[in-house]
Amino acid sequence: MYDLLIQNGSVVDGTGSKAYLADVAAVDEEIVAIGKLEGDATRIVDAKGMVVSPGFIDLHTHSDLSFLLDPTAQSKIRQGVTFELAGNCGGSYGAPLEGGALESFKKRVSEYPDNLDVNWKDFGGYLDTIQSAGTTLNLAVQVGHGTVRSCVLGMDSRAPDRDEMNRMKELISESIELGAMGFSTGLFYAPGSYARLEEVIELASIAADHGVIYSTHMRDEGTQNTGLMVAVSEAIEVGRRTGIKVEISHVKCKGPAVWGMAGNILDLVERSRREGIDVAGDQYPYTASSTGLTGGLFPRWSLVGGREATLARIADNGVRGRMLED
Ligand SMILES: [Zn+2]
Secondary structure: EEEEEEEEEEEOOOOOOOOEEEEEEEEEOOOEEOOOOOEEEEEEEEOOEEEOOOOOOOOOOOOOOHHHHOOHHHHOOOOOOOEEEEEEOOOOOOOOOOOHHHHHHHHHHHHOOOOOOOOOOOOHHHHHHEEEEEEEEEEEEEEHHHHHHHHOOOOOOOOOOOOHHHHHHHHHHHHHHOEEEEEEEEOOOOHHHHOHHHHHHHHHHHHHHHOOOOEEOOOOOOOOOHHHHHHHHHHHHHHOOOOOOEOOOOOOOOOOOHHOOOOHHHHHHHHHOOEEEEEEEEOOOOOOOOOOOOHHHHHHHHHOOHHHHHHHHHHOOOHHHHHHOO
């Protein structure tokens, strides 16, 4: 007697082998048989004409707030996604929350009619809140460098002093101990873009000590500042200097000037792997990309000081002109 019998589906088992017609049986949420199955089951599902496969892992999401607003996660579940890694590109909006990060999270939450009560400060409180909301899929969250920097330095474009650096290290260490499963940067975005490589290395070494991964939205994916290949080298350098596993997020060649460079990226990644650096990358399964309005259009100097300061710059004709030029 099975608990669940899924019949007549086209099974794609994730091993790389071709799809085949089979029934799948489970007892106590564990698959116990695959093949032409007879026998009774508490629940029988006819999957004729449908695919039966393991749940998809979505390694790159920004659903940090989504599960608090809609824990049923219909848009993901209905695509077959059963595991998400959030907290990418330097942004772990839900935690840790203090200073500028708390302010902008409250602002973000206030855009929704849900009256979400933000009554936590650390990663433990955040994950507990998600858990008790009853999330339908498995979720892992990374602690974001941009969020941590915003906790301590707000939107200042400068290096941290020793105390600020120590506070950022504490926040990262504490977040991982409370359940964060990685450390991410978004060096393309403010305030991540205000950090130099030395800062990233010092912070990533804390994550390395805890044995979690480092994912990075690189400083440049095209020709907007350092250039694509310098940015790839920077990502790899973090792995070389700290020993951390590096995941280059959404690898791409953004803009006609770098089209055709994919081979160069792969060569550099492969050479680094041979050198012993554990570097990998992921890609969108589509050819478009998306980003926020400030990330896509605003020069980073115009974001210094945060939202109010940026709005004041927009209101100033002269400064707005310079923003448009840049
Ligand atoms: Zn990104």
